[in-house]
Amino acid sequence: MNTHIDQAKRILAVNDRGGYTVPTDRLYPFQWNWDSAFVAMGFALYDIDRAYRELERLVEGQWVDGMIPHIVFHAPSETYFPGPNVWRTEQTIPTSGITQPPVFAIALRKLHEAAGKGAEERILPLYEAALKWHRWWYSARDPDGTGLVALLHPWESGSDNSPAWDIALARVPTDTDTPVVRKDTGHVDADMRPRDEDYRRFIHLVDTYAACGWEPARQWEKASFKVAEVQTSAILLKAGEDLEHLALLFGRTEDAIEIAAFNNRTRKAIMAQWRPELARFVSRDLISGEDVEAATQAGFIPLLSLDLDKQVADALVFEMKAWSKDLKVAFPTTKPGIASWEPKRYWRGPAWAIINWLLIDGLNRNGHADVAEELRRSTIAAIETEGFAEYFDPVTGEGCGGLGFSWTAAAYLWLE
Ligand code: 2M8
Numbered sequence: 001m002n003t004h005i006d007q008a009k010r011i012l013a014v015n016d017r018g019g020y021t022v023p024t025d026r027l028y029p030f031q032w033n034w035d036s037a038f039v040a041m042g043f044a045l046y047d048i049d050r051a052y053r054e055l056e057r058l059v060e061g062q063w064v065d066g067m068i069p070h071i072v073f074h075a076p077s078e079t080y081f082p083g084p085n086v087w088r089t090e091q092t093i094p095t096s097g098i099t100q101p102p103v104f105a106i107a108l109r110k111l112h113e114a115a116g117k118g119a120e121e122r123i124l125p126l127y128e129a130a131l132k133w134h135r136w137w138y139s140a141r142d143p144d145g146t147g148l149v150a151l152l153h154p155w156e157s158g159s160d161n162s163p164a165w166d167i168a169l170a171r172v173p174t175d176t177d178t179p180v181v182r183k184d185t186g187h188v189d190a191d192m193r194p195r196d197e198d199y200r201r202f203i204h205l206v207d208t209y210a211a212c213g214w215e216p217a218r219q220w221e222k223a224s225f226k227v228a229e230v231q232t233s234a235i236l237l238k239a240g241e242d243l244e245h246l247a248l249l250f251g252r253t254e255d256a257i258e259i260a261a262f263n264n265r266t267r268k269a270i271m272a273q274w275r276p277e278l279a280r281f282v283s284r285d286l287i288s289g290e291d292v293e294a295a296t297q298a299g300f301i302p303l304l305s306l307d308l309d310k311q312v313a314d315a316l317v318f319e320m321k322a323w324s325k326d327l328k329v330a331f332p333t334t335k336p337g338i339a340s341w342e343p344k345r346y347w348r349g350p351a352w353a354i355i356n357w358l359l360i361d362g363l364n365r366n367g368h369a370d371v372a373e374e375l376r377r378s379t380i381a382a383i384e385t386e387g388f389a390e391y392f393d394p395v396t397g398e399g400c401g402g403l404g405f406s407w408t409a410a411a412y413l414w415l416e
Contacts, residue, residue: 055126065136160202332351353407
């Protein structure tokens with residue numbers, strides 16, 4: 001009997017707030033979008049009803065235009081900033097006004113496979129919600145039809161303060177209409193969190209978009225941060241493949257054709273972002289028109305959704321091994337040793353179990369099962385040694401950030 005499995009399940013039970021799971025108590029007291037998709041996959045291993053419930057509760061926050069917001073504020077809490085009064089989205093169920101990586105349809109396919117035949121009635125509304133969201137991504141976040149979807153806020157990436165945003169975010173003014181009253185640094189060490197200056201810029205963007213009435217076309221025009229992002233696009237493509245699979249299964253031929261067209265466009269567009277000299281894929285800053293060359297984990301995530309030529313996959317894996325050398329826990333979210341690398345500061349270096357999960361799937365897809373297995377073992381060992389921390393210092397292995405963290409528990413269940 002593996003007691004860690006029991007512990008992981010207990011964390012998911014403790015973080016349950018009534019059919020949805022908070023990432024962790026106090027620090028994150030609401031429902032987060034991609035956290036819930038990972039959590040649903042964890043539940044799918046032992047409680048399919050609860051797994052569906054997680055996604056159903058997330059979809060309660062979906063906007064009429066199809067966006068699934070990054071936070072759904074089901075119940076009030078004073079322990080998080082920014083709350084609904086800062087977002088000012090005027091939705092019936094209070095939500096934030098931005099989105100997060102579209103892991104949802106990846107989870108949906110996994111749930112359907114776990115549920116087995118005859119579960120169509122429950123999954124169809126979720127399938128419809130996913131399709132609406134994918135359409136939203138392509139219309140609101142790729143109005144020019146490039147195949148890459150753009151983020152208008154670093155929080156949409158899930159990798160909030162990644163060095164990938166340093167250049168683009170520096171252009172965003174630090175003045176805000178809304179007072180910045182941080183709560184996060186009351187829960188965890190400020191040295192492990194984004195800086196105050198980052199928060200002022202994050203809130204400046206929220207103010208700007210609230211002033212646009214959260215209307216996508218106006219936001220697109222006013223955005224001072226606009227990055228066509230390779231990690232999100234790669235996740236969208238994998239989710240698109242899974243959605244296309246479900247469409248065919250449900251006899252939705254027209255949907256399948258539409259989704260396949262999205263997928264083909266994105267597949268080509270991501271491939272064009274391969275930079276052999278960096279041995280990584282890169283995002284594009286749509287304000288400057290330049291490549292985002294910062295060395296972060298995002299450059300490897302296309303493994304998840306592309307069937308790469310052996311030469312490209314080998315080059316990526318060679319680079320990944322170089323980054324992981326001498327580390328206690330892989331995979332670092334920033335290349336170790338470079339100026340922006342901070343092994344304890346949130347998305348500027350630490351290893352995250354859910355990123356490893358995506359990379360493991362991508363490595364297996366691209367014929368590197370041995371490296372995938374190494375990463376899987378390293379992730380499991382980190383959790384068994386340090387507990388279900390939000391993330392891990394890759395040098396010391398120390399568990400950092402929030403404890404009893406839902407997506408780390410889900411990743412453990414999935415990877416164990
Ligand atoms: C972190 O992001 C939130 C904003 O969305 C925050 O710092 O306040 C990120 O790690 C993000 O990826 C994650 O979804 C969220 C909840 O775990 O926390």
